[in-house]
């Protein structure tokens with residue numbers, strides 16, 4: 377090329393959750409069956425979308441207008457349902473104009489950071505969901521700025537560090553929370569959320585809350601969406617149907633603007649997001665058409681409750697096994713369908729190994745493992761090669777300062793799930809003491 381055509385921030389685009397899949401497929405071809413514990417797709421893991429949801433979709437599919445473009449912000453019916461009929465827990469009242477649909481929240485995330493002034497930064501959690509951290513970091517072409525979720529304290533956010541960083545980095549213009557969180561399953565208590573809202577107000581920032589798992593909570597902690605506690609602070613709430621229906625292949629999510637009228641700059645930023653979506657014409661029409669019908673069906677919330685009960689039960693199984701290993705830190709999740717397991721400091725070394733029975737796999741991984749410097753990634757490669765269990769390392773996969781891995785709570789066959797957890801525990805012990 378006569379000019380450099382690669383964006384300077386391009387190296388920051390990493391999505392290890394899917395990258396590890398390439399390796400796992402190679403292992404599979406060499407004859408080792410894979411236990412896919414890497415990706416948060418309930419359908420891929422065998423969850424059945426209920427027939428009554430499918431019937432609603434089939435009905436809408438048979439209508440001619442479903443095949444047309446929708447308005448750039450999204451179908452009015454869907455936005456009206458979300459703004460007025462959905463219970464927003466006594467919080468701020470938005471109107472349909474405060475809602476903007478996207479082709480999945482992944483699309484919304486990249487649009488949010490792309491439209492931000494390159495000199496403005498968003499501070500986010502560590503561990504971080506990589507779509508947020510990569511997009512933010514690429515937009516600024518600089519390392520992601522984080523506050524710590526503390527595994528030694530039930531994954532509570534370190535608010536002192538958050539404030540300290542906000543003071544140190546005048547370029548920080550916003551705070552991101554993911555609630556319930558991916559990869560930890562942590563749910564923010566209302567009091568903590570209020571403290572974060574207060575910090576946002578104190579430093580004249582705006583707040584983003586990714587709430588894609590907001591209807592998938594099951595712990596003892598009372599869950600509130602940001603809309604319920606935001607008061608007068610400019611903010612964005614992010615929601616979607618990928619995990620709830622679950623229908624990740626629909627590519628449908630939306631954002632909600634709170635208090636656009638409270639800040640001129642924030643208002644211009646939200647307008648830029650709306651204009652950008654207009655340039656793309658619109659988002660997918662079909663899922664928007666069914667959102668009001670499905671969410672208002674009396675079977676919807678009982679269906680979610682049942683799923684949450686299953687996630688809770690699987691979380692208890694994981695907790696009961698992993699909490700017996702003193703070298704690990706494990707916390708019960710209260711929402712979403714993941715658990716992040718942390719190796720205590722100093723537990724992992726660069727000489728530990730697992731036996732790899734399959735000769736072809738052993739040869740294939742010899743070099744990869746020898747070259748790997750990140751200790752938790754090294755563990756996940758050993759695990760994959762030895763057992764076929766595919767988990768995502770925390771440090772490289774989720775921008776974390778802690779070594780560990782994330783697994784999902786999606787396997788619906790309980791004996792298979794328990795078997796995987798037991799095998800994981802045995803492998804961890806063998807690895808640590810090898």
Ligand SMILES: Cc1ncc(COP(=O)(O)O)c(C=O)c1O
Pocket residue numbers: 416479480481482483505507554558586588616617618624627628629
């Ligand atoms: C926290 C979080 N936000 C956003 C997304 C992206 O969701 P979507 O399928 O709507 O693009 C995910 C997907 O795993 C997620 O975990």
